[in-house]
Amino acid sequence: MENVIIIGSGPAGLSAGIYTGRAGLNPLIVEGPCPSGQLILASNVENYPGFPSGIPGYELMELMTKQAKGFGARFISGSVSRVDFNVVPFKIWISEKCHKTNAVIIATGARARRLGIPAEKKLLGFGVSFCATCDGRFFRDKGVVVVGGGDTAISEAIFLAALCKNVTVIHRRDKLRASMALQKVALKNPKISFIFSTILTDIFDVEMKKVVAVRLRNVKTNEEYDLPCDGVFVAIGYIPDVDIFKGQIQITGDGYISCHNGQETSTKGVFACGDCVDARYRQAITAAASGSMAGLDCIRYLEERK
Numbered sequence: 001m002e003n004v005i006i007i008g009s010g011p012a013g014l015s016a017g018i019y020t021g022r023a024g025l026n027p028l029i030v031e032g033p034c035p036s037g038q039l040i041l042a043s044n045v046e047n048y049p050g051f052p053s054g055i056p057g058y059e060l061m062e063l064m065t066k067q068a069k070g071f072g073a074r075f076i077s078g079s080v081s082r083v084d085f086n087v088v089p090f091k092i093w094i095s096e097k098c099h100k101t102n103a104v105i106i107a108t109g110a111r112a113r114r115l116g117i118p119a120e121k122k123l124l125g126f127g128v129s130f131c132a133t134c135d136g137r138f139f140r141d142k143g144v145v146v147v148g149g150g151d152t153a154i155s156e157a158i159f160l161a162a163l164c165k166n167v168t169v170i171h172r173r174d175k176l177r178a179s180m181a182l183q184k185v186a187l188k189n190p191k192i193s194f195i196f197s198t199i200l201t202d203i204f205d206v207e208m209k210k211v212v213a214v215r216l217r218n219v220k221t222n223e224e225y226d227l228p229c230d231g232v233f234v235a236i237g238y239i240p241d242v243d244i245f246k247g248q249i250q251i252t253g254d255g256y257i258s259c260h261n262g263q264e265t266s267t268k269g270v271f272a273c274g275d276c277v278d279a280r281y282r283q284a285i286t287a288a289a290s291g292s293m294a295g296l297d298c299i300r301y302l303e304e305r306k
């Protein structure tokens with residue numbers, strides 16, 4: 001029987017591990033399909049406090065893992081395939097083996113929705129990005145495209161316009177989906193232009209390992225043409241990794257785990273943190289912060305049950 005099982009080993013899960021570890025709870029952290037979380041994909045993290053020259057994502061995550069282990073957190077490889085939160089002890093199946101626990105902290109993150117073209121994957125970190133806040137600075141005075149038409153895409157375009165020479169928003173529909181307030185700000189920004197009814201079909205140049213242009217296709221006329229640019233920001237939404245929890249805890253209309261009173265989910269004793277609860281910020285620092293909150297909420301819950 002475990003005190004607490006933490007599902008996910010990114011910044012949120014590891015922070016929860018540090019807090020519950022320091023409280024003597026000996027947490028078990030399930031690493032999942034992406035041990036140490038998605039920050040390992042970041043070549044240099046410049047906005048995590050404490051590292052004035054930045055730090056490679058994998059190094060930051062190595063430090064967090066070491067810190068959690070130092071306080072007694074244990075790690076198990078494999079993924080959670082099924083959960084049963086109906087009664088305490090909760091049941092969690094890790095690689096088909098059932099584990100029992102008095103509390104659970106969910107920190108499974110959210111994946112950026114991808115265009116699904118091969119060049120997108122090959123040029124990730126080489127001019128293709130899913131996060132303007134994280135990578136915008138690398139495109140100062142350059143020309144970039146943003147793919148998408150919702151709130152995220154338009155917010156990213158506005159953010160990038162403050163840094164870049166120009167920003168072209170590529171949207172597959174003939175009008176934006178973003179809120180009117182955001183649209184107003186973007187439409188009157190002279191650095192932002194829009195190409196509607198158009199999809200991005202390829203990104204060049206994989207051989208050169210940098211972005212030099214994108215291929216676009218007008219979905220109404222089928223006309224195809226290349227647009228030179230230095231960077232591509234894909235902002236077509238996120239998919240929180242919460243499928244295995246459906247029917248067990250409340251999920252919002254957007255697909256994120258619903259929390260109240262700090263990091264409590266709709267089931268007492270089950271807490272959630274990080275990008276899987278956060279439709280808004282999705283940063284390492286915010287994930288780590290909510291991981292600490294989930295850890296503290298969990299410690300209090302287990303104390304009260306004694």
Ligand SMILES: Cc1cc2nc3c(=O)[nH]c(=O)nc-3n(C[C@H](O)[C@H](O)[C@H](O)COP(=O)(O)OP(=O)(O)OC[C@H]3O[C@@H](n4cnc5c(N)ncnc54)[C@H](O)[C@@H]3O)c2cc1C
Pocket residue numbers: 007008009010011012013030031032033034035036037038039040041042043044045046047048078079080081107108109110130131134135241244273274275276282283284285287288
């Ligand atoms: C390329 C890139 C660059 C980035 N750069 C920055 C940056 O510079 N600064 C910044 O602040 N943010 C950056 N981010 C965003 C940052 O990585 C995320 O906000 C942060 O990692 C979220 O932390 P998390 O712990 O909530 O989730 P994640 O880091 O996504 O971790 C989720 C964890 O859950 C596990 N998991 C998922 N499903 C299961 C399952 N079924 N069973 C068990 N475990 C499971 C995964 O294996 C993983 O360990 C970047 C993201 C990317 C992709």
